[in-house]
Amino acid sequence: MTYLPVDLIQVDSKLEVEILGLFHKASVEMKQLRDPSGSKIR
Numbered sequence: 001m002t003y004l005p006v007d008l009i010q011v012d013s014k015l016e017v018e019i020l021g022l023f024h025k026a027s028v029e030m031k032q033l034r035d036p037s038g039s040k041i042r
Contacts, residue, residue: 002026008028009028010028012028013028015027015028
């Protein structure tokens with residue numbers, strides 16, 4: 001997960017993020033990716 005400048009927040013954006021010196025393809029998700037209530041814990 002990363003933070004983006006507002007002008008890059010588009011669902012069809014083609015992005016790469018650097019993690020420990022390696023670049024990985026990334027995508028923008030507009031839906032919430034966390035479960036603050038803990039209702040989906042397995």
